[in-house]
Every structure is written in structure tokens, then in C-alpha cells.
Amino acid sequence: MASDQAIRAELSQHLARLWRYGLLLSRQRHVAEDLVQATCVRALERAGQYEPGTRMDRWLMSILHSIWINEVRARRVRQGQGTVDTDNALSFDGEHVAQTHVLASQVIRRVDALPEAQRETVFLAYVEGLSYREVAEVLQVPIGTVMSRLAAARVKLAEYPPLQSVPNPSSGERR
Structure with a gap:
């Protein structure tokens, strides 16, 4: 104790x-x-x-x-x-047009569009770094459900077009 x-x-x-x-x-x-x-x-x-x-x-x-x-x-x-x-x-700190923030915003929007159960599972596994077993314990679901939710989320996220980078204002090239 x-x-x-x-x-x-x-x-x-x-x-x-x-x-x-x-x-x-x-x-x-x-x-x-x-x-x-x-x-x-x-x-x-x-x-x-x-x-x-x-x-x-x-x-x-x-x-x-x-x-x-x-x-x-x-x-x-x-x-x-x-x-x-x-x-x-x-909200993000710094210049909103900075490449990392634009890409992060795109990723967040895509993950945010996932169904709630998948979004929670993705967050705990990939952002917080919990193991599948730990995610299952936090969410109080079987480990197979965690694996299924992550697989479904990966399939859904793979359907999106590639992330768009920000054009470089001085050269017009994408960074």
C-alpha cells in the first residue's frame, strides 16, 4: 500500500x-x-x-x-x-505557418476525425507510449480490442492523401 x-x-x-x-x-x-x-x-x-x-x-x-x-x-x-x-x-506556440506545426495540425485533424474509441486508443499507444496491455487496462477492454482499434485507425489514416508541406515564401518550393 x-x-x-x-x-x-x-x-x-x-x-x-x-x-x-x-x-x-x-x-x-x-x-x-x-x-x-x-x-x-x-x-x-x-x-x-x-x-x-x-x-x-x-x-x-x-x-x-x-x-x-x-x-x-x-x-x-x-x-x-x-x-x-x-x-x-x-493551440500551437510560435509561427503557425512553421512546417512542423502545419504538419502537426494536419495529423491532429486526421486523428481527431477517427471514431472516439480509435482516437483514445491511438493517443494512449502512440502519443503516451503505453503498451497494448497497458492501453487495454486503462480502457478496460481486451487486448484484442486494442489491436483491432489500432489496425482500423491505421487503415483509416492510410486513406488520406499525403500530408501537405508549406511552400517556402522565398523560393516557392515546398519544405
Whole structure:
């Protein structure tokens, strides 16, 4: 059993990852912040359930996912406030026309167009780097479902034309 102090000490290391996951699920900054706060509260309340030696980030993401499924998502769907435009939900630092940001924006839009279950699975596996087994545990689905969702997402993403680079203003060439 982990102590409340041990949980508090490690919790701050995972806040950014939790917020990204909360933003992916809710698609709203303020809801993502609420999800992270609720996750932290629940983690502290249930510190005795955390098994030392296991990955805390996976445990925290499971808590966040459970909160989203059980509370926030159901309320938002009933109210019809479940989505927002990706361009409004995510902002990039620096010049928006910079090549990496344009490509990232294209990738985000394509992944954002995936069905919710595939989008969550892609995020956890490819952005957060969780193993298939860890993704299955976070989402509380069989590992075969994770593999199936990722395969379907890859097929869907492969249907898109190649990403478009930005023309170089001085030469007219694409970078």
C-alpha cells in the first residue's frame, strides 16, 4: 500500500500527461482541467489501492478514464456539449505557418476525425507510449480490442492523401 505522501510526491510528475489525456477525451480545456483535478482527488482518496512498484501514470490514466466515462462524458453527452472544434481546443506556440506545426495540425485533424474509441486508443499507444496491455487496462477492454482499434485507425489514416508541406515564401518550393 502506498501512502498519501508517496502519491502526492509522484503525482505532480504526471499532471501534463493527464491533462493531455483529459483534453483528448473532453476536447475542452476547462473540462480537461476538471478531469485532472478529480483524478488527483480520487488518487489521494484511494492511495491505499495503488500498488507500489506498478506504473503510477497508468493507474492515474485509468482513474481519469473511469471518471470521464462515469461522470463527465455522460453529463456532456446528455447536454449536447461533447465536442468542440479542434482548432479552438488546441493551440500551437510560435509561427503557425512553421512546417512542423502545419504538419502537426494536419495529423491532429486526421486523428481527431477517427471514431472516439480509435482516437483514445491511438493517443494512449502512440502519443503516451503505453503498451497494448497497458492501453487495454486503462480502457478496460481486451487486448484484442486494442489491436483491432489500432489496425482500423491505421487503415483509416492510410486513406488520406499525403500530408501537405508549406511552400517556402522565398523560393516557392515546398519544405
